[in-house]
Amino acid sequence: MTQGALTGLRLIEMGQLIAGPFCGQLMGDHGAEVIKIEPPKVGDAMRTWGQGLPLWFSVVGRNKKSITLNLREKEGQEIVKRLVGKSDFLLENFRAGTLEKWGLDYDTLSAINKGLIMIRVSGYGQTGPYSKRAGYGAIGEAMGGMRYIAGEPDRPPSRAGLSIGDSLAATYACLGALMALEHRHKTGEGQVVDSAIYEAVLANMESTVAEYTVAGHIRERTGSILPKIAPSNVYPTQDGSVLVAGNQDSVWKRMSAMMGKPELATDERFATHVARGEHQAELDIMVADWTSKFSSQDVLTLCENNGVPAGNIYRAPEMLADPHFKAREALVEIDHPHHDNFVMQNVAPKLSKTPGHIDSVGPELGAHNEAIYGEMLGMNSAQMADLQDRGII
Incomplete structure (x- = not known):
């Protein structure tokens, strides 16, 4: 991996789709070693997502290593504990309570590695009456207030055409992880970062709540304008x-x-x-x-x-033709094992001393099993073959 601001740090990524993995993408962009755990044989659902062709995982999985592991089995959970002992971060976006059910709660893992920073992304957070509910980005956008004000005033609420709620929660999770890292620098202790999708959306809702509590005003859908902001x-x-x-x-x-x-x-x-x-x-x-x-x-x-x-x-064609995008390398072409002309957005933000880099697209499922299980955890080929035969890896 190219040197970056987070080089030397290791993150274990669990979970799937966007809300967790986009946080892993951000950290991997800046040099962290991201080891992504995926279910054996099927992998992350993002591997089949995308419009036109399923290319989404190649972006959100960039700069990561892929291993397969059955987290529902006791042996799989014990392997996670071994990885935690050698890592700085554990990132997950399962429904709240899932890790506790698997015996992978923070108290258990921090006893193995007191400096562990556990990054938890979920729909509603780890506490509260809704915490055990399933939560997707779209629901967080609705409950956080964004959906109500999105769209034309004479139509039902719309959406941005992107998974904004998931990406916001993942970005706040990354921010929280780096804050926790600074705390660890001072104290040596890790902590839990609890990023809820609806709260990440809520954090971007400007003065909408205050406008209601103070003035009784509720913002409505206004289409392409912001009311009172003209022209x-x-x-x-x-x-x-x-x-x-x-x-x-x-x-x-x-x-x-x-x-x-x-x-x-x-x-x-x-x-x-x-x-x-x-x-x-x-x-x-x-x-x-x-x-x-x-x-x-x-x-x-x-x-x-x-x-x-x-x-x-702009759409993609206009972005590709724009000289400013080219001058700042906002878009970059990356080698892909199956596709020519694979272009994706570059690392953001730009750092002057440690600018980050995209070294690879999302890897093939289990591409790094041998390196992680063999070289890092010291398993021999017979042990790995046995775990594979029994569906653990």
Whole structure:
């Protein structure tokens, strides 16, 4: 593995799908050795997920090692304990209580390795009346408040088209793990990181709760705008549409001059942030009338020349063609054993001294059994063959 900020640290990844494994991906991107445990023969369900072709695991499994292990069997659980003794982190996203049922609770594992940091991602967290419920990202997005305000006002709640709840919970789990690592540096002791999907979504809900408790206001679905934030919307052009955001006072002054209407900057209806918010619909009509006279590129060029934030709405083809993406290597082509031209998003964020790297796509199921069980745990070939014959590995 390429050197990264987390080089020298080892993470055992249990669980599947996105909420846990995306945390493992983030840590593996920055050099941690991530050993992914998968059920024998079937592996992580992500191996069969994706649109067009099942390519998702190649991304979320990147930079990881794969071993197979039956966690429901006592022998499998004992092997986990041996791995824990040689690791820094244990990451799991099973339903709360599952590890306890298997005898892999934190008290048991921390007795083996007092510095162990256990990262637990679940729908509702490890405590509380809902903790034992099954929880997917979509449910967390709904209960955390995101789904209610997503979509058009005249339609049922929508979704972003991505697993935002899972990814947020995994990102907070990674953040918590690094906080716990800093605590371990000071004290030598590990701890449990408890990341709930609904709470990760809730953490991003801005002032929505306070707006209700203080003012009795409930945010509603508003489509492509944020209420009272204007102008900031998708506007039509002669050949498509562009997103323009000129809502800050100083930016609006430049934008109104760019539109050939400098007087709007001092018009009492539009002169301030609050006033523009009150006249949002009227202002959007004016901006749309202006943008519709130009091509998308002309609008973007004018905005760039006048310091007004604007951009196209990208899909994969536009990302691949964009010179800024290329200059920053936001997308990278990685060797794949079965596919040519395999391009994925690069490591984020960028660190100046230890920038992280993608060394490999998600591995074949059990590709590292021999290395982990043989070299790390000292099993001989006969022992591994016996465990394989009995469905333990």
